[in-house]
Amino acid sequence: MIDKRKYKIAVVGAGTMGTGIAQVAASAGHEVTLVDTNKEALEGAEENLKKILTRLSEKGKINIEDAHLIFERIDFKNDLNTNDYSIVIEAIVENLVIKKKLFSNLEAKLNNETIFATNTSSLSITAIASACQKPERVIGTHFFNPAPLLPLVEIVPGLTTNKEIIQKTKSLLDAWGKTTVIAKDTPGFIVNRVARPFYGEALRIYEEGIANVATIDWAMKELGGFKMGPFELMDLIGNDVNYEVTKTVFEQFYYDPRFKPSLAQKQLVEAKHFGRKSGKGFYDYSDNAENPMPNKDEKLGREILDRILAMLINEAADAVFMNIASVEDIDLAMTKGVNYPKGLCKWSDEIGVDKIVERLESLYKTYGEDRYRINPILRKMKKEGSKFYE
Ligand SMILES: NC(=O)c1ccc[n+]([C@@H]2O[C@H](COP(=O)([O-])OP(=O)(O)OC[C@H]3O[C@@H](n4cnc5c(N)ncnc54)[C@H](O)[C@@H]3O)[C@@H](O)[C@H]2O)c1
Numbered sequence: 001m002i003d004k005r006k007y008k009i010a011v012v013g014a015g016t017m018g019t020g021i022a023q024v025a026a027s028a029g030h031e032v033t034l035v036d037t038n039k040e041a042l043e044g045a046e047e048n049l050k051k052i053l054t055r056l057s058e059k060g061k062i063n064i065e066d067a068h069l070i071f072e073r074i075d076f077k078n079d080l081n082t083n084d085y086s087i088v089i090e091a092i093v094e095n096l097v098i099k100k101k102l103f104s105n106l107e108a109k110l111n112n113e114t115i116f117a118t119n120t121s122s123l124s125i126t127a128i129a130s131a132c133q134k135p136e137r138v139i140g141t142h143f144f145n146p147a148p149l150l151p152l153v154e155i156v157p158g159l160t161t162n163k164e165i166i167q168k169t170k171s172l173l174d175a176w177g178k179t180t181v182i183a184k185d186t187p188g189f190i191v192n193r194v195a196r197p198f199y200g201e202a203l204r205i206y207e208e209g210i211a212n213v214a215t216i217d218w219a220m221k222e223l224g225g226f227k228m229g230p231f232e233l234m235d236l237i238g239n240d241v242n243y244e245v246t247k248t249v250f251e252q253f254y255y256d257p258r259f260k261p262s263l264a265q266k267q268l269v270e271a272k273h274f275g276r277k278s279g280k281g282f283y284d285y286s287d288n289a290e291n292p293m294p295n296k297d298e299k300l301g302r303e304i305l306d307r308i309l310a311m312l313i314n315e316a317a318d319a320v321f322m323n324i325a326s327v328e329d330i331d332l333a334m335t336k337g338v339n340y341p342k343g344l345c346k347w348s349d350e351i352g353v354d355k356i357v358e359r360l361e362s363l364y365k366t367y368g369e370d371r372y373r374i375n376p377i378l379r380k381m382k383k384e385g386s387k388f389y390e
Helices: 016-027 039-058 064-073 096-109 125-129 163-175 196-207 213-223 230-237 239-252 263-270 298-321 327-337 344-351 353-367 376-384
Strands: 009-012 032-035 074-077 087-090 115-118 138-143 152-157 179-182
Touching: 009 016, 016 032, 016 039, 016 064, 016 074, 016 087, 016 138, 039 064, 039 074, 064 074, 087 096, 096 115, 096 125, 115 125, 115 163, 125 138, 138 163, 152 163, 152 327, 163 179, 179 327, 196 213, 196 230, 196 239, 196 263, 196 298, 213 230, 213 298, 230 239, 239 263, 298 327, 298 344, 298 353, 298 376, 327 344, 344 353, 353 376
Parallel strands: 009 032, 009 087, 032 074, 087 115, 115 138, 152 179
Antiparallel strands: 138 152
16 A cells, blocks of 8 residues: 555656646645756746646536645655655656756665656666666656546566566556556557557558548548547647657667658648647648548548558557567557557457458558568467457
């Protein structure tokens, strides 16, 4: 059992993620110190949290007393104010050199028992941990944005992380009501790796001129049951952010063509058409803008859905094949982290692996590109007549 009063939490970096994580920890009953070296960022976080908690109480999601208590549990500081935190969760800028410097400084300030967690979305946990004298206490805890709303946290042990630290971190986050999955320390962990074809294959279909963005979005939502279409989602995430994640994953996988970024998206970024935040992306968000209309041709829609889904399942299969996580955790990550209507492994079982292999073989035959190579696990399952879930 975790004694919440004794279990003090520090969150370093009071930006989007740090503020959300501090809210989650304080809502779970912990005393939290939220640290930022930038005065404006800290003041902004304080103001934001006050607003969010007030709104939650006005909407009746929490009562007003609890809103006050949660807010009072968070101490806004420009430095840590004690050496006995149980865990420090780092959510500063995504830069390996800066993160390593922070971790090395933290080690000098904090006692040996403190767990060092990082919220990095793309850096190697092992590389960050290498800055510490005790790398065994460093672990990845990858929250999703917005942290208070999205339940998933990917727990990512580095090569040097101690097993007990994994268990302690998992128990803590489970006690916060989070859905935790364990992922291997590899580029993109689970979600940012397995989800790549949702964007990449949609972009490829669009670039080939098979369908416009509205048709692809319509097919994925109406026929596939996804909450948002790939282009709507890229516009929401920001094409600059989405393009950067794809580029990072591509580079970190030594330029594997499966992860190749799209020139169409690169151009949007160059034109500063970032999406919703800039008013224009794949769609135009200005008043009275003329946007493309979907071609609701069922046959075309099915072809689009089947192609993107086969590529997503191939990627999930690769994550299983390369021991990134268990079948269950991969499905949980995609449904809880990015709201997919079904786990991809479960979906593959339902469709039948022979059909998935057939679709991928047809793509490979058509294009002759390595991007469409079939994962060995799918071939093996087809041959054996087996499933992901037996
Ligand atoms: N934004 C997302 O959707 C998202 C999702 C998952 C993970 N992440 C990861 O979370 C981390 C934070 O992302 P963000 O979007 O919240 O960033 P952000 O830019 O909103 O906030 C970062 C904050 O860290 C502060 N900071 C920088 N260096 C510091 C230092 N040495 N000590 C204390 N504070 C410092 C900055 O002043 C800033 O307020 C990154 O590693 C990012 O990759 C982001």
